[in-house]
Amino acid sequence: MNIYTLPKGTYSEKATKKFLEYIDGDYNIKYCNSIYDIFESVSNGGLGVVPIENSIEGSVSLTQDLLLQFKNIKILGELSLDIHHNLIGYDKDKIKIIISHPQALAQCRNYIKRHGWEVKAVESTAKAVKIVAESKDENLGAIGSKESAEYYNLKILDKNIEDYKNNKTRFILIGKNVKFKTLPKKYKVSIVFELKEDKPGALYHILKEFAERNINLTRIESRPSKKRLGTYIFYIDFEDSKEDLEEIIKSLKKHTTFINILGRYPVFD
Numbered sequence: 001m002n003i004y005t006l007p008k009g010t011y012s013e014k015a016t017k018k019f020l021e022y023i024d025g026d027y028n029i030k031y032c033n034s035i036y037d038i039f040e041s042v043s044n045g046g047l048g049v050v051p052i053e054n055s056i057e058g059s060v061s062l063t064q065d066l067l068l069q070f071k072n073i074k075i076l077g078e079l080s081l082d083i084h085h086n087l088i089g090y091d092k093d094k095i096k097i098i099i100s101h102p103q104a105l106a107q108c109r110n111y112i113k114r115h116g117w118e119v120k121a122v123e124s125t126a127k128a129v130k131i132v133a134e135s136k137d138e139n140l141g142a143i144g145s146k147e148s149a150e151y152y153n154l155k156i157l158d159k160n161i162e163d164y165k166n167n168k169t170r171f172i173l174i175g176k177n178v179k180f181k182t183l184p185k186k187y188k189v190s191i192v193f194e195l196k197e198d199k200p201g202a203l204y205h206i207l208k209e210f211a212e213r214n215i216n217l218t219r220i221e222s223r224p225s226k227k228r229l230g231t232y233i234f235y236i237d238f239e240d241s242k243e244d245l246e247e248i249i250k251s252l253k254k255h256t257t258f259i260n261i262l263g264r265y266p267v268f269d
């Protein structure tokens with residue numbers, strides 16, 4: 001079976017290798033150019049690993065949107081990685097343009113600003129490093145992992161260039177099903193829904209259902225519904241409990257036009 005992720009040297013590849021330590025069965029890592037390509041491959045079978053949230057920058061909105069779009073793909077597991085970015089290239093003094101994944105550019109925003117460099121976003125940090133390596137252009141620099149610099153034989157010009165020390169990213173394992181060798185104690189549930197009515201207390205009715213069952217929410221987020229300006233869908237993550245999930249969803253349905261369970265899954269550390 002295949003497990004799809006971003007190219008060699010990306011943080012997502014690192015997360016994939018960590019997931020594979022917990023997964024039962026033989027999987028070959030297959031590299032995709034973008035998060036969208038990973039979802040598309042996984043919709044035809046196999047597993048995938050994508051970033052979903054960063055401690056500094058917040059959600060990876062593309063992943064959020066695709067989880068809603070690809071109805072046959074579920075979240076099967078989660079883990080977090082410490083992220084340390086490197087400036088990669090030839091000569092720091094000659095750099096004019098910095099290339100990287102939007103999340104990496106955002107996590108090093110102050111560092112880039114201090115140097116007055118222009119930025120260019122690409123689909124992954126490894127792709128950025130590849131572009132710099134293949135162009136042999138000293139005016140270009142990339143932000144990426146130590147492994148990507150080694151893989152493309154480029155120099156690390158600066159280490160730990162992230163603006164905040166506690167830079168962590170959550171990655172999710174996606175697919176239809178999986179068997180794990182060992183399971184952690186902690187489970188989470190992710191749901192997405194649209195409120196039925198735009199009126200006072202609409203969201204309160206949802207939150208009340210969780211409060212009354214003593215369920216801890218770990219994330220709540222809104223995204224544009226993409227139907228009209230000012231209309232939203234909500235993403236909620238909550239700790240799994242002894243409460244019956246079906247019964248919880250039934251109670252929420254009274255207040256929503258649609259509700260999907262994106263997954264009930266183990267959280268690895």
Ligand SMILES: O=C(O)C(=O)Cc1ccccc1
Pocket residue numbers: 006009010011012013051083101103104123124125126169
């Ligand atoms: O491009 C990568 O290396 C990724 O895996 C996406 C990403 C970018 C920045 C921080 C975490 C994940």
